Amino acid sequence: MLLNARRIDHLGLVLLAFEDVTARRRLERQQQAIQGELAHRLKNALAVVQSMAVQTKAATVDGFRSAIIGRMQALALAHGVLIEAQWRPSDLSTLIGRILAPHVARGGSDRVRLEGPPVELSAEHATAFALIVHELATNSVKYGALSLPSGTVLVRWSFTANRLLLEWSDHGGPPVAASRKAGFGTRLITRTAAYQFGGQAELFFEPEGLLCRLDIPLTE
Amino acid sequence: MSGPLEQAAPPLILIVEDELLVAMEMEDHVRALGYAVLGPTASVAGAECLLDGLDPQAALLDVTLRGETSAPIAGRLLRDGVPFALVTGYARLPLDEPALADAPRLSKPVLEAELASVLLGLLHRGNPC
Numbered sequence: 001m002l003l004n005a006r007r008i009d010h011l012g013l014v015l016l017a018f019e020d021v022t023a024r025r026r027l028e029r030q031q032q033a034i035q036g037e038l039a040h041r042l043k044n045a046l047a048v049v050q051s052m053a054v055q056t057k058a059a060t061v062d063g064f065r066s067a068i069i070g071r072m073q074a075l076a077l078a079h080g081v082l083i084e085a086q087w088r089p090s091d092l093s094t095l096i097g098r099i100l101a102p103h104v105a106r107g108g109s110d111r112v113r114l115e116g117p118p119v120e121l122s123a124e125h126a127t128a129f130a131l132i133v134h135e136l137a138t139n140s141v142k143y144g145a146l147s148l149p150s151g152t153v154l155v156r157w158s159f160t161a162n163r164l165l166l167e168w169s170d171h172g173g174p175p176v177a178a179s180r181k182a183g184f185g186t187r188l189i190t191r192t193a194a195y196q197f198g199g200q201a202e203l204f205f206e207p208e209g210l211l212c213r214l215d216i217p218l219t220e
Numbered sequence: 221m222s223g224p225l226e227q228a229a230p231p232l233i234l235i236v237e238d239e240l241l242v243a244m245e246m247e248d249h250v251r252a253l254g255y256a257v258l259g260p261t262a263s264v265a266g267a268e269c270l271l272d273g274l275d276p277q278a279a280l281l282d283v284t285l286r287g288e289t290s291a292p293i294a295g296r297l298l299r300d301g302v303p304f305a306l307v308t309g310y311a312r313l314p315l316d317e318p319a320l321a322d323a324p325r326l327s328k329p330v331l332e333a334e335l336a337s338v339l340l341g342l343l344h345r346g347n348p349c
Contacts, residue, residue, distance in 0.1 A: 040284060043309035043328045044239060050329040051245035126284055128240070178321040188241075195262055 048075065048127075058182060067138075072142075074099055074134030078127045089120035092129075092164075096155060099130050103137040103146060111146065116157035119164060125218065128196035135185040136168050136212055144210050145170035151209075164216045170209025177205075231343055234279035235260035235295060236267050237307065238286050242328070246280065246307075249332050253339065262286065267293045270331040271300075278342040279304035280335075303342040331339065 004017040052071045058064035077098050081090050093114055104112050121129055137153075142208070145151030151173040157166035186203055189212065193201035198214035233255045237243040243260035252259050258276045261267050263285055271309055273294075279297055281290040283306050289304070297304050298319055305324045 026235075040309045047242050047309065047328040047330070048239055051239075051241035054245050055241065055248070109264075131241075153231070191244070192240055195260075 008022075045075065045079070048154070055184060070138055071131065071134060073102060074130050075127060077171060078130030080121050081130075082126055085123075087123045089122050090126050092116070092119040092121055092157070095121065095126055095173055096133050099133045099135055103141050111151070112153045112155065114155050116155075116166070119157065119159045119218070121218070125197065128192050132189050132192050132201070132214070135189050139210060140170050140173070143176070144165060144176070145173035148173055159218075162216050162217060162219045164214070166211070166214040166216070168212040168214075170211075173209045175207055176209060230254055230256045230282070231277035232256045232258050232274060232337065234258040234267065234270060234302075234304075236262075236275040236279065236285070236290055237282040238262040238284075239282075242282075246330065246335070249330075249335055250280075250339070252332075253336050255339065264288055264290070264292050268296070271296060274321050275300070276302060278302065278339060280339075281306055281323075283308040289317065289320075291317040294323065298329045303345050305342060 002019040002021045004019070006015045006017075008015055019117050028151055049072060051087060052075075056068045056071065058067050075098075078095065081095050081098055084090075085129055086158060093116065094116055100112055119190075140151075142145040152171045154169050154171065155166065189203065190201045193199045193214055193216060197213065197216045197218075200214075202213045204211040204213075233258055235246050235250065235257055237246060237260055238254050238340060240262075241346070247257050247260055251345075258270050258274055259267070264272060269285070279302055281293060281304050283290055294304060294317070296305075305326055306320060307326045307328060307330060309328045324341065328340055
């Protein structure tokens with residue numbers, strides 16, 4: 001309640017006004033909370049970008065530039081999906097499609113097949129998940145199925161008892177060298193699955209192409 | 221009291237940070253400064269597990285974790301006499317929790333030089349030499 005008093009001298013009266021400001025105060029508090037949350041997310045996103053820049057390694061300046069830009073773009077695309085969803089849970093398939101779009105732009109989108117039921121990802125999970133998908137797509141474009149005109153990628157998932165099981169497989173790419181060592185991208189995938197989701201990622205460099213299995217609990 | 225010369229093992233630093241990439245960067249920095257790392261871990265429960273096993277000499281705590289804050293860990297570290305600094309994305313975040321109010325702050329994104337001096341300060345707290 002807001003109380004206002006004014007003396008009206010010539011009448012010898014005092015005018016009192018009570019105003020119910022509950023709604024206005026609630027709105028102000030909500031706005032403060034939203035601003036705090038946005039500031040937190042912004043600084044967090046910048047910290048993540050800095051960490052990516054520090055940890056991205058490449059043999060050449062051009063290699064570094066394209067690697068860091070790719071990762072930043074994946075993060076930006078994920079934020080785009082989140083903003084459209086107003087930071088509420090967003091659709092897994094939409095997110096994967098959006099992250100893959102720059103990678104399949106030239107080859108036609110029919111080269112990547114997505115198969116699975118609707119699954120919602122929280123805002124926190126979505127950015128981490130986007131980075132996993134980006135690393136898998138980058139691998140496909142550089143060494144796997146998407147590096148040849150004929151190759152295809154199949155992404156299949158199921159969702160039961162709050163567990164997301166997702167399988168990414170490259171088909172029709174060049175033969176995979178068994179000696180390929182795990183780089184930062186591979187480490188990022190396995191560590192993200194464990195650290196951000198409390199789940200597991202397994203990567204198999206099959207002769208046919210990369211196979212990645214994600215087992216992720218999604219209890220919100 | 222053991223001086224730095226008698227201390228064979230490097231000081232152990234606990235890292236609590238829920239953003240993997242930031243945690244990995246922090247881990248690299250702390251190791252590069254010559255310390256050993258406990259963690260990193262993303263949650264209060266994870267930190268509790270680590271603290272049940274080992275006693276760090278200092279800790280770096282991200283304030284806002286997924287769906288929780290570092291306050292319970294800060295409380296435990298205060299009771300155990302382990303100094304800690306708070307890493308926060310939002311420096312003016314109102315920190316009502318008494319356990320968090322007096323600790324030194326590092327603002328995200330963290331600079332290596334700042335991290336180095338804050339860690340030195342924590343480890344030499346109360347030691348004029």
